[in-house]
Amino acid sequence: MKGDVHSHGLWEASAPPAPATPALEGEAPAVDAAVVGAGYTGLSAALHLREGGARVAVLEAQDVGFGGSGRNVGLVNAGLWITPQTVLQTAGPVHGPRLLQCLGEAPSLVYTLIDQHGIDCQAQRHGTLHCAVGRQGLRNIETRWRQWKDLGAPVELLDARAIALATGCAAYAGGLRDLRAGTVQPLAYARGLAHAAVGAGAHLYTNSRVTGVQDRQTHWRLQTAQGRIDAKWIIVATDAYTDGPWSALQREQIRLPYFNMATAPLSERLRARILPNGEGAWDTRQVLSSFRLDQAGRLVFGSVGALRGGASHRIHADWGRRALARLFPELGHVTFEYAWYGQIGMTTNALPRFHTLARNTVAIAGYNGRGIAPGTALGRELARLVLGQIDASDLPLPTTTPDHPPFKPAREAFYEYGALAAHAGGGWV
16 A cells, blocks of 8 residues: 555455545535544544534545555454453553453444444454463463353363364464454454445545644634545544644553554365364464464464564564464465555553643543454444444443653664564574
């Protein structure tokens, strides 16, 4: 995308086209809500705003799904990276249960929207697998299983034999299967949401970066390089890729790079052995790995790291081939047909954040690697807020002020170069 083969890789090559969209030029018709960012949160908000009768415009600086929505693994997970009990302890007795319920039900919302709007995004709902590495990983998995079971979630604890059958490899001590979850082609899902929002009457402007905003007391005026639009409300949905007037959203997140590489389509024999039920999977390592199949049978393998060309790309690719040889020796020599990466935005408490940035200006950001289902669900909640169906006090997240984590550049460098060193050394940290 934008001439960068390492931005969206396989997903751009295999996604149906986005709707035809203009740039914002001149003075556009005023709207009830301007949504900034055409990823999962913004497009879900726009769709639900239109369904509620609001006039809405989406302003995207690049193209639909340009940020994390078009680059991620494509796992439609319930909940967050942290355990349910940690969510309850961190979010508190009011917001914790709300957040767990909202995000526990979020995959169902994703698949309902896919069905309702006929979104062509390789949707599979066969669950996901969290794979335990060693005894410590197994204890982690068992803790998550107990906590989700106590909440009534449809999760299964798998022993070493069962996870070997589910994944096709013998590397794991056990695993957690979450039957609420599944996979999608992530960029195709984002583009499908865009088609749904436009079909519902939303105005979608791409290549329309917001460069300035003015409070006119009765409304906001948003300025782009070539146009402007007035709106009563602003929803900022740009997450870890935020710049411009609301760059505080990006500053409060520690960005962790994550890459994916895709093989050629596997043979029918290998497809029957590797992830035979079609789940997406990831492990409990500190520098984690993820793997899944796409509709064509390509094995998509990912880990922490940035593909910046040259040595970094070579190191991560060589590590990926070694790792796959250990997991699935029957693959033989692996050639990666596609490689791409993006940024995960991590908050200091591993929870998304809800902010009131100014009068009638709201944002949710910081998905901590769980963007598809949470972004869709929390975008809907922002729409309900703007429509007056709920108050801010009813949201599953408390209202907070963007913070500034200490040593942000150093911590981001640690993640990127620490992963590079781990992969260069061949270790499985």
